[in-house]
Amino acid sequence: MSETIQSSRHLRPHEITAEQAAVEQSLVDTVVASFDKTEDPRLRQLMQSLTRHLHAFIREVRLTEEEWNAGIAFLTAAGHITDDTRQEFILLSDVLGASMQTIAINNQAHKSATEATVFGPFFVTDAPEIPIGGDIAGEAAGQPCWVEGTVTDTEGRPVPGARIEVWEADEDGFYDVQYTDHRVAGRAHLFSDEDGKYAFWGLTPTPYPIPHDGPVGKMLEATGRSPVRASHLHFMVTAAGLRTLVTHIFVEGDPRIDIGDSVFGVKESLIKRFELQAPGRPTPDGRDLSGRDWARTRFDIVLAPAEV
Numbered sequence: 001m002s003e004t005i006q007s008s009r010h011l012r013p014h015e016i017t018a019e020q021a022a023v024e025q026s027l028v029d030t031v032v033a034s035f036d037k038t039e040d041p042r043l044r045q046l047m048q049s050l051t052r053h054l055h056a057f058i059r060e061v062r063l064t065e066e067e068w069n070a071g072i073a074f075l076t077a078a079g080h081i082t083d084d085t086r087q088e089f090i091l092l093s094d095v096l097g098a099s100m101q102t103i104a105i106n107n108q109a110h111k112s113a114t115e116a117t118v119f120g121p122f123f124v125t126d127a128p129e130i131p132i133g134g135d136i137a138g139e140a141a142g143q144p145c146w147v148e149g150t151v152t153d154t155e156g157r158p159v160p161g162a163r164i165e166v167w168e169a170d171e172d173g174f175y176d177v178q179y180t181d182h183r184v185a186g187r188a189h190l191f192s193d194e195d196g197k198y199a200f201w202g203l204t205p206t207p208y209p210i211p212h213d214g215p216v217g218k219m220l221e222a223t224g225r226s227p228v229r230a231s232h233l234h235f236m237v238t239a240a241g242l243r244t245l246v247t248h249i250f251v252e253g254d255p256r257i258d259i260g261d262s263v264f265g266v267k268e269s270l271i272k273r274f275e276l277q278a279p280g281r282p283t284p285d286g287r288d289l290s291g292r293d294w295a296r297t298r299f300d301i302v303l304a305p306a307e308v
């Protein structure tokens with residue numbers, strides 16, 4: 001990819017003649033007008049705006065035909081590697097910040113509501129239910145971590161019965177769905193109690209790379225970017241009448257937070273202290289960890305009203 005970019009002519013729009021600019025603009029206008037009769041006004045707006053921005057990009061960078069071909073080859077490779085468990089286009093959206101921009105537009109800050117962040121490709125719908133205080137780890141390896149908190153609305157009222165989905169990678173940086181043995185590990189759902197409280201055993205999150213063995217990984221390499229994500233634990237919280245929250249918590253002190261998260265998901269308010277506990281220290285629920293060290297953290301979740 002970098003070879004193609006180096007061979008481009010780097011002409012700037014102001015270096016083209018007025019006649020050439022008119023030819024180019026006329027094509028933009030014709031394509032935009034081709035969508036004029038679109039019945040659905042929103043679809044019309046999307047297609048016409050996309051046309052304008054796409055042509056503006058092509059004209060601004062003076063795209064060469066080789067580069068256009070390379071772009072098509074890139075998208076074709078993304079299509080080929082995509083299947084039921086691997087979604088290269090979402091990865092592309094993530095590393096371009098398009099996912100986080102869409103989240104920002106659709107989850108505007110509301111009072112004290114917890115901020116949203118990127119969904120990622122590793123959520124599955126039918127994770128097992130655990131009781132409050134249960135363990136999501138299964139056979140996923142890692143340091144046990146006690147996670148507790150409350151679910152409230154922005155008026156501070158407890159939200160009982162909120163459905164809390166949690167999922168995370170093991171200490172080797174893999175989600176269960178990335179193994180071929182159909183294990184279910186490092187994921188579960190539970191419900192907040194009548195006071196809005198919840199707690200569970202998970203694993204202390206560690207950094208891991210997003211899948212980078214495909215075209216998106218090649219693009220990151222060609223541009224000198226790392227595929228590694230800051231350590232995190234995923235949450236999705238749903239409750240009637242309240243805005244569904246998709247978020248993570250990040251580990252305070254993780255150097256990746258400053259180096260940069262490959263999908264731009266970190267928000268200051270989501271960085272939490274994970275307190276390391278000495279081996280043998282009594283656990284909150286009396287669980288016997290056979291002398292292992294463990295960690296604990298707190299995440300109080302505030303849900304915005306559904307309509308804001």
Ligand code: BEZ
Binds near residue numbers: 094229
């Ligand atoms: C993740 O957090 O698991 C993730 C997010 C975006 C892209 C790839 C992975």
Ligand code: FE
Binds near residue numbers: 234
């Ligand atoms: Fe993740």
